[in-house]
Amino acid sequence: MDASAPIKSSAAEDGARTLHIRHLFKEYRAGQPVLRDVSLTIEGRGLTAIIGPSGTGKSTLVRCINRLVDPTSGEIIFRGQNLAGLRGRELRHARRRIGMVFQEYNLVERLTVIENVLCGRLGYLPVWRAWLRRFPPADIARAFDLLDAVGLSAHATQRADQLSGGQRQRVGIARALMQEPDLLLADEPTSSLDPKTSVEIMELIARRAGERDIPVIVNIHNVDLAKRYADRIIGMARGTVVFDGPPQALEHSHLIDIYGGEGWLE
Amino acid sequence: MSEFAPAPTPTRTTRRDAFPPNWPFRIGLLLLALYVVYASSILDLTWPRFLLGLEHGQRFLGRMFPPNVAPDKLKLLYDGMLESLQIAILASVAGTLISLPLGFASARNLSPAPLAWAARLIIVICRTFHPVIVAILFVKAVGFGALAGVLALTVASVGFISKLIGESIEEMSMKPVEALRATGASFLSVVVMAVMPQVLPRFIGFIAYELDSNLRNSALVGIVGGGGIGATLFTAFQRFDYDFVLTIVLTVIVLVMIGEIISGAMRKLFQ
Numbered sequence: 409m410d411a412s413a414p415i416k417s418s419a420a421e422d423g424a425r426t427l428h429i430r431h432l433f434k435e436y437r438a439g440q441p442v443l444r445d446v447s448l449t450i451e452g453r454g455l456t457a458i459i460g461p462s463g464t465g466k467s468t469l470v471r472c473i474n475r476l477v478d479p480t481s482g483e484i485i486f487r488g489q490n491l492a493g494l495r496g497r498e499l500r501h502a503r504r505r506i507g508m509v510f511q512e513y514n515l516v517e518r519l520t521v522i523e524n525v526l527c528g529r530l531g532y533l534p535v536w537r538a539w540l541r542r543f544p545p546a547d548i549a550r551a552f553d554l555l556d557a558v559g560l561s562a563h564a565t566q567r568a569d570q571l572s573g574g575q576r577q578r579v580g581i582a583r584a585l586m587q588e589p590d591l592l593l594a595d596e597p598t599s600s601l602d603p604k605t606s607v608e609i610m611e612l613i614a615r616r617a618g619e620r621d622i623p624v625i626v627n628i629h630n631v632d633l634a635k636r637y638a639d640r641i642i643g644m645a646r647g648t649v650v651f652d653g654p655p656q657a658l659e660h661s662h663l664i665d666i667y668g669g670e671g672w673l674e
Numbered sequence: 675m676s677e678f679a680p681a682p683t684p685t686r687t688t689r690r691d692a693f694p695p696n697w698p699f700r701i702g703l704l705l706l707a708l709y710v711v712y713a714s715s716i717l718d719l720t721w722p723r724f725l726l727g728l729e730h731g732q733r734f735l736g737r738m739f740p741p742n743v744a745p746d747k748l749k750l751l752y753d754g755m756l757e758s759l760q761i762a763i764l765a766s767v768a769g770t771l772i773s774l775p776l777g778f779a780s781a782r783n784l785s786p787a788p789l790a791w792a793a794r795l796i797i798v799i800c801r802t803f804h805p806v807i808v809a810i811l812f813v814k815a816v817g818f819g820a821l822a823g824v825l826a827l828t829v830a831s832v833g834f835i836s837k838l839i840g841e842s843i844e845e846m847s848m849k850p851v852e853a854l855r856a857t858g859a860s861f862l863s864v865v866v867m868a869v870m871p872q873v874l875p876r877f878i879g880f881i882a883y884e885l886d887s888n889l890r891n892s893a894l895v896g897i898v899g900g901g902g903i904g905a906t907l908f909t910a911f912q913r914f915d916y917d918f919v920l921t922i923v924l925t926v927i928v929l930v931m932i933g934e935i936i937s938g939a940m941r942k943l944f945q
Contacts, residue, residue, distance in 0.1 A: 474856050504858035514853035518871040527867055531858030539866045580853075587857055 424487055425452025425590050425623055427473070432482030432492075434468050442468050444647040446482070450640075452590075455614055455624040457634035460644035461667050466627040469644070470593050473625070474506045475499060487590065504531035507584030507622075509613065511596035513576040515583075517569040521560060524568050524579050525551040528586025547586075554582040557616055574605035581612060585620070592617050594626040598633065606630065610637050631663065734916065741924060742917035750906055751918075751925060758902035759929075761823045761895075762888040768824070769831020769888075770881050776832065777839025784843060784869070797840070800833030809895035823900030827888050834887075838880045839873070846872040878944040882937035889933040893926050 427450040434443040442465040450456050458466045471477035473484055475491060484491040487505065494502055507528070515524045529547050530538055537543065543551075555561045558578040563571065568579060577597060584592055594613060598606035610626075614637045617624045628634045634641055635655040643651030643658070643666040651662045779785050780793035809826035816822050850868040859867070896904015903922060910918045 476852060476856055500858040500860060502858070503856060506856070508853070508856040510849065510853060512849055514849040516850040516854075516868050516871050517847075518875075519867070523867075527854055527859070528857055530854060530860075530863045530867060533863070535860060535862040535866055538863050583853070583857070 428485040430483040432472060433480045434472060435480045442647055446649060450625060452623050454639035455637055456640045457638035458627045458642045458644060459631055459634050464644050465647045466644055467595050470595050470625060470627055473593060474503055474508060500531060504587060505590045507587045507589035507592045509580050509584050509594040509597045511599050513580045515568040515576055515579055520565050520567055521579050522551055522564040525554060525582045525586050528583040551586060554585055558582045558612060573601050577609050585616060589622055592622050592624045596627050599629055737916040738920040741921040743921060747918050751922060754903035754906035755925060757820055758892040761820055761892045761902050764824045765827030765831055765888050766885040768828045769835055772832045773835035773839055777836040780840035781843035797833055797837050800829050805830040805891050806894055806898055809900040810898050813899035818899045820901035823892060823895045823902055826895050826900055827891055831884050835880050835884055839877060842873045842876045875944045879941045882940040886933045886937040890930050
């Protein structure tokens with residue numbers, strides 16, 4: 409397969425991967441909603457960037473999708489299921505199809521790089537196989553392929569705590585892709601990294617998800633990075649969506665609306 | 675102006691005091707000193723009494739030398755030591771097996787609140803009494819011998835290990851746990867892949883320490899009827915075999931030192 413011209417999945421499959429968020433509310437403390445009536449439809453392709461000031465609910469929104477945070481009310485429809493209402497085994501099965509990349513990588517520091525990548529398959533394995541490290545050979549082969557894809561083949565058997573920040577985030581990306589997800593969430597994937605590494609990581613997420621046709625939703629502080637890699641930008645402020653459109657449509661006035669003030673834009 | 679010129683006096687009229695006197699603390703200290711004097715007069719702790727005690731002690735120590743190494747005594751020593759070692763190992767193994775689930779259940783970041791509180795209650799009960807008191811209870815309940823010793827030290831081990839296991843789970847990073855939950859992993863898979871790698875090295879340290887401390891305490895519980903070298907020691911005291919007492923004491927010291935070396939090595943191995 410030529411990476412520059414990936415085979416596009418059918419429209420029907422895109423439809424199944426479409427994420428519908430309807431009237432989503434989240435209150436951590438009663439009477440203080442962090443998300444106020446967020447409704448969004450995110451197509452099953454491309455990279456969607458969510459921008460907005462700290463504390464505006466971007467992270468909460470993304471975490472509601474895979475239920476690391478439980479929404480107070482509202483619906484999240486994905487692959488024909490309302491994720492907001494799932495529990496137990498059903499929730500775990502839904503989570504298997506949703507990869508996530510974290511701001512602080514969230515690797516298991518004392519495990520090796522390859523073990524961390526294989527953690528992406530835990531939803532499919534009985535616990536004794538994970539415990540005895542009896543992963544299916546096909547999974548192990550795919551884990552090595554993914555390490556090649558993120559440029560870490562040489563570090564496979566090193567412990568994760570010996571890697572640099574950028575390298576750790578590459579492991580995080582490989583772990584998420586190991587799930588063969590239908591949706592990739594990234595919660596501030598570059599906020600703990602230096603500017604150069606940030607670009608490399610965004611490039612890697614966009615490229616590897618793009619060639620596998622995985623839709624991506626990424627929270628990001630850096631507006632320039634968002635404009636450079638996103639197909640669609642969602643601007644949030646005060647717990648609601650205040651901008652939604654292609655990067656070219658994002659104007660000065662929108663940024664003032666999203667972040668407030670204007671001295672910082674000079 | 676010299677380099678060591680004093681700091682300019684503050685121009686403000688009210689000087690601020692950086693170290694105000696702590697009067698409640700000073701008064702408390704004075705009261706404590708007065709009580710110590712009062713308590714020692716009540717308990718007849720006098721200098722002549724102490725000197726008399728020293729004289730007794732001297733005679734006692736004199737009768738201890740040289741240590742008794744007669745073959746029949748050595749046989750008693752060997753049997754007692756072996757039993758103590760067995761008591762310590764059995765109690766450590768049983769204590770660890772009970773402590774693992776109990777410790778996990780007591781960690782409030784993994785287990786639901788009612789379960790965590792129930793587990794904590796059990797741990798507190800195990801920790802309430804000193805092993806010697808627990809041993810007296812078990813000797814009354816199941817009779818003299820090693821069984822009572824094993825049970826008493828198991829209770830002590832459960833109290834110690836499960837408390838530390840629970841605490842170290844609560845102190846671990848939740849980030850990998852969150853990440854593995856997000857992959858759809860089951861609770862047990864999360865425990866095996868995200869919790870155990872973080873806490874296992876510390877668990878090994880606790881268990882090694884507890885083995886070491888069970889070895890020391892197994893001599894103690896024997897004195898109240900829990901079997902092992904403690905029983906031999908107590909009998910030797912009652913028969914005024916002070917030279918054999920010395921043999922036993924020296925052997926226990928050597929064994930405890932060996933135990934400490936082994937537990938140190940175990941901890942180093944799993945860092």
